[in-house]
Amino acid sequence: MGAPVGVGIIGAGNISDQYLRNLTAFPDVRVLAIGDLLEDRAREQAAKYGVPRAGGVDLVLGDPDIEIVVNLTIPAVHVEVSEAILAAGKHVWTEKPIGVDRASSLRMLEKADAAGLRVGVAPDTVLGPGVQTAKRAIARGDIGRPLFAQTTFQWQGPEIFHPNPAFLYAVGGGPLLDMGPYYVSALVHVFGPVAAVAAVGLRATDSRVVQVGPLAGQEFPVEIPSTVSVLTQFEQGGQASSLYSTDSPLLRQGIVEITGTEGTLVIPDPNTFGGPITITRPLAEMIVPPAPVVQEIVEVEQEGVLAGRGLGLLDMVRSIRAGRPHVATGRFGYHVLDTLLSIEESVESGAFVPVQSTIDAVGSIPADFDPYAATL
Ligand SMILES: NC(=O)c1ccc[n+]([C@@H]2O[C@H](COP(=O)([O-])OP(=O)(O)OC[C@H]3O[C@@H](n4cnc5c(N)ncnc54)[C@H](O)[C@@H]3O)[C@@H](O)[C@H]2O)c1
Structure with a gap:
């Protein structure tokens, strides 16, 4: 068996409780550090969930044991933070939406592709x-x-x-x-x-x-x-x-x-x-x-194990180790954003708006996917 994958979190606000509760319970990942602009907030969350290190954003980005960083900042800075994570050589799981405009979101995905890094985008519900x-x-x-x-x-x-x-x-x-x-x-x-x-x-x-x-x-x-x-x-x-x-x-x-x-x-x-x-x-x-x-x-009859936020990141981690595509891809997240922005544009123009992006076949999570199993 390999070791659990090292995970960092940037953004210790409202939704971080759900992620921390789940990610600290999944054996295939280990949350090693939390960073936030508000360092005290990061330290409070780290203490609450037994995460070893906490402080500013650089503490997470500079941690050599972290392979993938969860971006839980607000939408306006999602792309900026995701790009900083990629620049540090780490995979990104970002809360939704992937960004707030097409150009910067696409640029971020292209940087990930060029670096051979993965982007995963919420929602994983x-x-x-x-x-x-x-x-x-x-x-x-x-x-x-x-x-x-x-x-x-x-x-x-x-x-x-x-x-x-x-x-x-x-x-x-x-x-x-x-x-x-x-x-x-x-x-x-x-x-x-x-x-x-x-x-x-x-x-x-x-x-x-x-x-x-x-x-x-x-x-x-x-x-x-x-x-x-x-x-x-x-x-x-x-x-x-x-x-x-x-x-x-x-x-x-x-x-x-x-x-x-x-x-x-x-x-x-x-x-x-x-x-x-x-x-x-x-x-x-x-x-x-x-x-x-x-x-x-x-x-x-509903099939599968109910867990919660962090499921998509876990699929990504297991997919990276297995060398297969993960389900909640950056391109899927981009297509969703593109659709939402096209809706906004239609509200403005009153016309039907074609959605420019597309995606290949959408992946699925198998019924026997167990977040609480140690698989790596
Ligand atoms: N609150 C929810 O119920 C909920 C549910 C699902 C998804 N989300 C998503 O999760 C994300 C966070 O939402 P939230 O409700 O936790 O917001 P929040 O405002 O409670 O927390 C955001 C945190 O990010 C930090 N932050 C902001 N900019 C930063 C930067 N540049 N670098 C480092 N830290 C920075 C803030 O200091 C804050 O602690 C959003 O994208 C939101 O869409 C929220």
Whole structure:
């Protein structure tokens, strides 16, 4: 058996708890150092999870035992931090989105290719048992030929829980750029690459107010559309309609329904790793009111081990050792960003926008993938 792979983390904010909890429990990796602009924050997280070293960014980049660095900074600096990681000769796993513009994101991927280094991009929720079981069900023909999907993400907005939510309403954020990666990634796993998008959007208010934490009461600007309705056409013929809104008192999110010729598959929230999966079958005969509409709903058994954030990095680590491609590639993450930016452009222009990038076949996680096994 080889040794676990050395991992570093840059960015010790809100989401770092989930990564640290999981990565410190996966035997195939060892978290060796955490860095942040706010060094005390990095030290606090290191102490909490028993990580040996913590401090500034250079401490992580200069550590010769670290092969791969997790970029948990805010979207506006994702590319800058990922490029610094690559320049230090290390592979990158970055939180989503890959970046906030096409040119710098592509440049970063090209640097990685030139250096023979890998880039992996969140979300890895779609590598969890939920979406992966759904993919297998569709491949088996359980819903016949997939036709279209409907997705919904609507609620009042992240300032209700996030102590520093301004970045979620800045360029690179908003319900589209912040939450779109989950829904678009799930749809691309099912339907393949996106061909074109059309969308309308609105910005309900120019500013919002922090609700929790030390900054509560502080106003911050809204730079992006806070509600976006999207039509998506996939290269291979499927289509989807999607709502992204942080203006809705009604909380309805995590809805992904995929309709095929023989059934409608309801899959778990793509911002989670799993949950109930069902197929609704067509009615055998018309139901006349007041008789209740009762449809046949079949449960699909979810296969795979539920873990959490860090799953994609683990697939990447194991794939590097095995010399095979990992699933959540930089090119996949770029195609998702390209799609989201094309949606923004359609909101501006009112026209259908062709998505310029594409990807080859999307990989899958096998049902017997066990994050808690020592495999290296
Ligand atoms: N919070 C969530 O629920 C959540 C969920 C999934 C994904 N994400 C993603 O994770 C990332 C981080 O989100 P968060 O909520 O933890 O944000 P956060 O603001 O709580 O934390 C970000 C951290 O990065 C540090 N940082 C910023 N710029 C830096 C730089 N140049 N070098 C080093 N450190 C730097 C900050 O000091 C901060 O500690 C984002 O990309 C977000 O999209 C967040």
